[in-house]
Amino acid sequence: xxxxxxxxxxxxxxxxxxxxxxxxxxxxxxxxxxxxxxxxxxxxxxxxxxxxxxxxxxxxxxxxxxxxxxxxxxxxxxxxxxxxxxxxxxxxxxxxxxxxxxxxxxxxxxxxxxxxxxxxxxxxxxxxxxxxxxxxxxxxxxxxxxxxxxxxxxxxxxxxxxxxxxxxxxxxxxxxxxxxxxxxxxxxxxxxxxxxxxxxxxxxxxxxxxxxxxxxxxxxxxxxxxxxxxxxxxxxxxxxxxxxxxxxxxxxxxxxxxxxxxxxxxxxxxxxxxxxxxxxxxxxxxxxxxxxxxxxxxxxxxxxxxxxxxxxxxxxxxxxxxxxxxxxxxxxxxxxxxxxxxxxxxxxxxxxxxxxxxxxxxxxxxxxxxxxxxxxxxxxxxxxxxxxxxxxxxxxxxxxxxxxxxxxxxxx
Numbered sequence: 001x002x003x004x005x006x007x008x009x010x011x012x013x014x015x016x017x018x019x020x021x022x023x024x025x026x027x028x029x030x031x032x033x034x035x036x037x038x039x040x041x042x043x044x045x046x047x048x049x050x051x052x053x054x055x056x057x058x059x060x061x062x063x064x065x066x067x068x069x070x071x072x073x074x075x076x077x078x079x080x081x082x083x084x085x086x087x088x089x090x091x092x093x094x095x096x097x098x099x100x101x102x103x104x105x106x107x108x109x110x111x112x113x114x115x116x117x118x119x120x121x122x123x124x125x126x127x128x129x130x131x132x133x134x135x136x137x138x139x140x141x142x143x144x145x146x147x148x149x150x151x152x153x154x155x156x157x158x159x160x161x162x163x164x165x166x167x168x169x170x171x172x173x174x175x176x177x178x179x180x181x182x183x184x185x186x187x188x189x190x191x192x193x194x195x196x197x198x199x200x201x202x203x204x205x206x207x208x209x210x211x212x213x214x215x216x217x218x219x220x221x222x223x224x225x226x227x228x229x230x231x232x233x234x235x236x237x238x239x240x241x242x243x244x245x246x247x248x249x250x251x252x253x254x255x256x257x258x259x260x261x262x263x264x265x266x267x268x269x270x271x272x273x274x275x276x277x278x279x280x281x282x283x284x285x286x287x288x289x290x291x292x293x294x295x296x297x298x299x300x301x302x303x304x305x306x307x308x309x310x311x312x313x314x315x316x317x318x319x320x321x322x323x324x325x326x327x328x329x330x331x332x333x334x335x336x337x338x339x340x341x342x343x344x345x346x347x348x349x350x351x352x353x354x355x356x357x358x359x360x361x362x363x364x365x366x367x368x369x370x371x372x373x374x375x376x377x378x379x380x381x382x383x384x385x386x387x388x389x390x391x392x393x394x395x396x397x398x399x400x401x402x403x404x405x406x407x408x409x410x411x412x
Contacts, residue, residue, distance in 0.1 A: 052301020
């Protein structure tokens with residue numbers, strides 16, 4: 001860590017190790033505050049969001065006063081995200097995936113429909129509020145579904161097309177969506193669960209199955225056993241990254257690395273069940289997943305630049321607000337019923353609000369927060385990541401390109 005003055009602003013350059021350490025401290029702080037504030041528990045607000053938001057306020061004060069700033073090295077953020085999804089894959093057997101077949105298709109189609117409506121909202125409101133359609137689309141499915149990565153990529157494309165604020169708008173809209181997604185996901189699920197007195201159903205929910213399949217032997221793991229479990233995670237991450245790059249080139253589309261890692265891990269898990277290469281321990285893997293997820297989101301939250309939201313013009317806020325209102329109402333009144341009006345459906349609504357406004361990892365955070373309070377929904381934990389990480393792109397990407405060609409390129 002080093003300190004320097006940049007344009008009269010005291011700047012703290014935080015290296016990779018310190019960035020991770022700060023994220024860990026903020027995560028623990030978030031858990032502590034959450035344990036003391038009933039409101040946060042009641043509405044399923046994730047601990048990482050609590051701690052990260054506090055630090056965002058600090059950096060916002062520094063920016064507004066022009067006195068201090070932080071520069072973080074977020075190299076490990078992607079690593080933690082990749083590790084988490086790998087542990088999700090290692091927790092899946094084919095028996096679990098088969099049970100989510102029909103529901104997965106329904107959820108995928110619902111998510112794809114949401115992405116189309118988001119672009120319609122953006123284009124439709126752009127004329128009313130007086131915002132150029134390129135910026136309106138950056139406030140739609142591009143960032144609501146695609147997140148910061150898509151916002152940056154499409155923002156650069158729009159800049160090359162003559163819209164100079166493309167990347168800034170993309171980053172700000174994605175930030176707005178990320179924060180909104182973790183703030184509304186838990187409360188909506190909680191409202192549905194409490195209103196209809198929903199609880200996990202042992203005959204339908206995969207919690208019973210996952211317990212039977214992943215039951216521990218009761219034996220203490222040796223150092224070698226632990227190392228083998230960790231090695232399996234790292235190998236699946238490495239191979240999954242290569243597979244994702246290969247698929248991306250094959251389909252000529254950006255393919256998330258964590259999707260490949262998750263599927264490689266699933267294959268490894270099921271092969272290991274037949275061959276017993278090593279003593280798989282679900283409890284250990286699940287704990288590693290929880291830790292890496294918390295660190296990922298903590299880093300993501302503490303490095304967000306809140307002032308980017310302050311710089312958003314009124315028309316952009318109108319469109320972004322409309323996106324949030326639409327998805328909240330659609331999830332509550334329509335999606336919940338389409339998915340079965342049961343506990344799994346309520347939890348999956350939290351997941352949809354997560355990746356439909358923010359990103360797949362925030363969807364998992366929403367699911368985890370609700371599961372921790374009311375009980376596990378394995379269907380949601382298996383279906384939401386698969387759809388949010390890649391399947392929705394099959395429809396979201398092509399139709400977004402069509403909107404750009406129709407409403408942006410034709411106007412130039």
